[in-house]
Amino acid sequence: MEDTLRSNAPFSVREVLEPHVERLHRIARRILGCEDLAWDAVQEAAFTLFQQETLPPDPPGWLVKTVVHRSIHARRCRRRQAKREARVGAERACCHDPDPACNLQGEELRARLDAAIQKLADEYREVFILRELEGLDYAAIAREVCVPIGTVRSRLSRARSILRDALEPDADELF
Secondary structure (H helix, E strand, O other): OOOOOOOOOOOOHHHHHHHHHHHHHHHHHHHHOOHHHHHHHHHHHHHHHHHOOOOOOOHHHHHHHHHHHHHHHHHHHHHHHHHHHHHHHHHHHHHOOOOHHHHHHHHHHHHHHHHHHHHOOHHHHHHHHHHHHOOOOHHHHHHHHOOOHHHHHHHHHHHHHHHHHHOHHHHHHHO
C-alpha cells in the first residue's frame, strides 16, 4: 500500500504496522469469525493509520482499538444485512409463489377451512374467529362474548378440535 500511495505522514506505516499484523488479525478473526473479513478490518485500520498526519501516542493500542471498532462495525453490518435478507426472502415467499399448483392447493384448503368454520356451532365459531382471525386475546374475547376466560379457552379448544377432525388430511398445515 505504501509503495503505491504517498502519505503526508512523517512516519512509515509499514514500520508501525508490520510487528502487529498477526495479532491484529487474530483479534479481528475472533470478533468476526471469518478469515477474509478479519483481513479487511486490519486493512481498514492500516488505511486509517495511513491517513493520519501524526503518529498516535500509543500506536499498538491505537491499532488494536481501531481493529476492534472496525470488526464490531463489520459484524453489526453483517447481522443487519442477514436480517434484511431474511425479511425480504420471507416477504417474497409470502407474496409470490411461482408454483400455480401450490396456489391452487392453498385456495382449495382455504375454501375447505372456510366451509368447516361455517359449520361450527355459533359459540365455537364466534370465539374461533375472534381469536384466530381478529387476533384478540382471551380476556378481550371473554369481555366481547360475556363469558369467563375458562369458557373461552374450552370453546376455542373444542372449535380447533372440530376443525382438525373436519380437515384431517391437511390439519398439520393449519394448526
